[in-house]
Amino acid sequence: MADDTHREAVQRAASLLAPAQSVLFVTGAGISADSGLPTYRGVGGLYDGEDAEEGLPIEVCLSGEMFRTRPAVTWKYMHEIGRACRGAEPNAAHRAIAALEAERERVWVLTQNVDGLHTAAGSKKLIAIHGDAHELACTRCSWSTRVTDYDAIGFGDDGVPRCPREGCGAIVRPAVILFGEMLPSRALETLYAQLDLGFDAVVSVGTTAVFPYIAAPIQLARAKGKATIEINPGTSEISSLVDVHLRLGAAEAMTQLRAAMTP
Structure with a gap:
């Protein structure tokens, strides 16, 4: 039953993500867990x-x-x-996001991580907020x-x-950015500019979304009727807001999503 539930959720998420030409991935420590971090x-x-x-x-x-x-x-x-x-090396989730950036019109990553793995995987439209x-x-x-x-x-x-x-x-x-320090103004300006343009879909991956600037993209997308997806084995601040919550690890979820979107 659990496997069937996962498959249904993956199919639903893929149906939302497949037509999206502009996507924002919001990532946290969970995306790097499969890299051993x-x-x-x-x-x-x-x-x-x-x-x-x-x-x-x-x-x-x-x-x-x-x-x-x-x-x-x-x-x-x-x-x-x-x-x-x-x-640590990029895992399948990092690589899948980088691949989508190369395939779609506009794909950005907003990451809380300081490990550099998105860059190593090839993501170029990256806001490393910390x-x-x-x-x-x-x-x-x-x-x-x-x-x-x-x-x-x-x-x-x-x-x-x-x-x-x-x-x-x-x-x-x-x-x-150490605790108690201000977020970088240039990164915030880039984030706000991209949010103003809007996204067809926002995908939260491996973050509890406790910071307002991390939860905000999901909240804005929901308010505009855009697709929202969460990839997180547990429950977070945004779990009740998203269209689909994939209770899977990041690498497994992104691998299954890529497969489900492949004709």
Whole structure:
């Protein structure tokens, strides 16, 4: 019975998605779970239900305030997250979304993830609203670089990496939005511009949609009578709003959707 329910839901979702020429995919940690990345609390489950060693919530350790006052603490946990995510590759869900971008008139991705896997899969119309952990930038000068492994950048005795540019030596930070920091204005402007254009369909993949800017695209699409789909094994803030809720993992759901839309 469960399999029949899944098949019916996939067929219904495919019938909504197949004619859509403009699609927004809103993705969260769940889409990268099939790549071996943890869906940890806050920045992701590595610390689900537990505080950090310092006795502080992980959200405090990974906050903008902590980075300003005790950058070594923030870098300690960014480095730990980096090790947990080392070697991760895009999975079938990332690749399916990138393929749809190449096939349809206008396909965008709004992602909360900082793992860079959408970029690696080939998505170009991407709004990485929380940044990209692989991008590093000096906090003083214009130096920046891209790395695949934090172990390659070198940490000083004070536990933080520093700018290699001669005469600088300021602390380097990952180009991610830490807790308590403002979202990037350029990314928000792009998001609002695309939402103003509207989408034939909005698909939420692997996110609990607790942030207003993540739930808003589904809410707007529903208000305009456009197709809405959620891919999430569990229940989220938007589950009661969507036309179809696929209770499947991201890779399995996107693989089945692609197959169902293939003539």
